[in-house]
Amino acid sequence: MRLVRLKAQAASGNLKLVEAEPRSPGPGEVLVRIRACSLNAHDSMVIGGLIPTADGRIPLSDGAGEVMAIGESVDAFKIGDAVVSTFFPAWFAGNPTKAVKRDIPGETIDGYASEFACRPAHHFTKAPAHSSYLESATLPCAGVTAWSGLMTHGQVKPGETVLVLGSGGVSLFALQFAKMVGARLIATSSSEDKLAQLQRLGADEVINYKECPAWGRKAKELTDGRGVDHVVEVGGPGTIMQSIEACRMGGHIAVIGVLTGFSGDISIPAIFSNQIRITGIQVGSRAEQASMIRAINANALKPVIGQVYPFEEINDAFADFDAGKSFGKACMEF
Incomplete structure (x- = not known):
C-alpha cells in the first residue's frame, strides 16, 4: 500500500x-x-x-x-x-x-x-x-466542530440568528446546520465572489469585512439592533471583540479558531455586562459525530x-x- x-x-x-x-x-x-x-x-x-x-x-x-x-x-x-x-x-x-x-x-x-x-x-x-x-x-474535524459549537453548546433554534466568519470548512458547516434548523444566517468575507457563494448556500445577509471594518456593529444593525444569538468565532484575538459587539445580551459565542493569532486584548466588562456566554470548542465526541450524521441522513445535507x-x-x-x-x-x- x-x-x-x-x-x-x-x-x-x-x-x-x-x-x-x-x-x-x-x-x-x-x-x-x-x-x-x-x-x-x-x-x-x-x-x-x-x-x-x-x-x-x-x-x-x-x-x-x-x-x-x-x-x-x-x-x-x-x-x-x-x-x-x-x-x-x-x-x-x-x-x-x-x-x-x-x-x-x-x-x-x-x-x-x-x-x-x-x-x-x-x-x-x-x-x-x-x-x-x-x-x-x-x-x-470541521463538521463535528460546527455541530458541537452550534447544536450541542449553542442549542440553536428556529428563528434565531447565527453569524459565521469567513468561508472556511467550519463556517460552511455552521451555515448549513443553521439553515437546516430554520435559523437566519449572516456571513462575512473579504471576497465578493465568496460572499456570492455564501448567499447561494443560504446566507440571508452578507458583510464584506474589508469594506466594513465595524462588521460587528453592522451585524447588530441587521437584527434591528438586538444582536445575533450565536457567533461561530474562528478568527481569535483579531475578531473576538467584533463578535462580542455583534452579540445580543445573553448571546453565545463558540470560539473555534485562532486564524488571527493566539493571544490578544479582550474587554471583560463587554462580556459580563452583556451576559455573553463564550464556549471554547475543540471538535467533539464520537456521540456528537453520530448525532450529526443522523441529522445529515435525515436532511440529505451535502x-x-x-x-x-x-x-x-x-x-x-x-x-x-x-x-x-x-x-x-x-x-x-x-
Missing part, C-alpha cells in the same frame, strides 16, 4: 510517499480501505511544525473508506460498510478529559494519509448513508467540496490549502 510519512525535521517537502504492507486486524480492530481524506488547519499546523509530532508520523485526522476485514469481537461493522474516522477516538461522549483527548490521528497517533488503515473499531463511525467518500471525509487532489499531490494540496485557494473543503482521493 502507499502511504505518506512526515519528516518532522525537514525544512521543506517534508511529506514523503512510501510503500508498506497493511497488517491484518487483531481483536477489536477493522481494516479500512481509505478512499478519501480532507485537509484541516490542524493538519497544516502539524505538518508545519507548530504542533509537535513524532518523526515518521502518518498525517491527516480525517479519512473515509470501506471496511475490508474485521477482527474478533467486532460487531459494530461488517465488511463493505462505509465508515468515517473520529477526531478523538477515545472521547465517546460527555465532557472531555485529558485522557480521552490524548489520541489524535495525524498528531499523537498515525492518521489516514494511507491507502489502508488498521485501527480499533471505535476509531470509526458509520458514514452518512447517501454521502460519497469525499463528502464523508469532510466530517470528523458538504461543500472544494478542490480535490490525487493522493500523490499532497504537498501541492497543502500549499494551496495554506494559501486559502479552496472554497469548500479541500480533499484528497486515493
Whole structure:
C-alpha cells in the first residue's frame, strides 16, 4: 500500500510517499480501505511544525473508506460498510478529559494519509448513508466542530440568528446546520465572489469585512439592533471583540479558531455586562459525530467540496490549502 510519512525535521517537502504492507486486524480492530481524506488547519499546523509530532508520523485526522476485514469481537461493522474516522477516538461522549483527548490521528497517533488503515473499531463511525467518500471525509474535524459549537453548546433554534466568519470548512458547516434548523444566517468575507457563494448556500445577509471594518456593529444593525444569538468565532484575538459587539445580551459565542493569532486584548466588562456566554470548542465526541450524521441522513445535507487532489499531490494540496485557494473543503482521493 502507499502511504505518506512526515519528516518532522525537514525544512521543506517534508511529506514523503512510501510503500508498506497493511497488517491484518487483531481483536477489536477493522481494516479500512481509505478512499478519501480532507485537509484541516490542524493538519497544516502539524505538518508545519507548530504542533509537535513524532518523526515518521502518518498525517491527516480525517479519512473515509470501506471496511475490508474485521477482527474478533467486532460487531459494530461488517465488511463493505462505509465508515468515517473520529477526531478523538477515545472521547465517546460527555465532557472531555485529558485522557480521552490524548489520541489524535495525524498528531499523537498515525492518521489516514494511507491507502489502508488498521485501527480499533471505535476509531470509526458509520458514514452518512447517501454521502460519497469525499463528502464523508469532510466530517470528523470541521463538521463535528460546527455541530458541537452550534447544536450541542449553542442549542440553536428556529428563528434565531447565527453569524459565521469567513468561508472556511467550519463556517460552511455552521451555515448549513443553521439553515437546516430554520435559523437566519449572516456571513462575512473579504471576497465578493465568496460572499456570492455564501448567499447561494443560504446566507440571508452578507458583510464584506474589508469594506466594513465595524462588521460587528453592522451585524447588530441587521437584527434591528438586538444582536445575533450565536457567533461561530474562528478568527481569535483579531475578531473576538467584533463578535462580542455583534452579540445580543445573553448571546453565545463558540470560539473555534485562532486564524488571527493566539493571544490578544479582550474587554471583560463587554462580556459580563452583556451576559455573553463564550464556549471554547475543540471538535467533539464520537456521540456528537453520530448525532450529526443522523441529522445529515435525515436532511440529505451535502458538504461543500472544494478542490480535490490525487493522493500523490499532497504537498501541492497543502500549499494551496495554506494559501486559502479552496472554497469548500479541500480533499484528497486515493
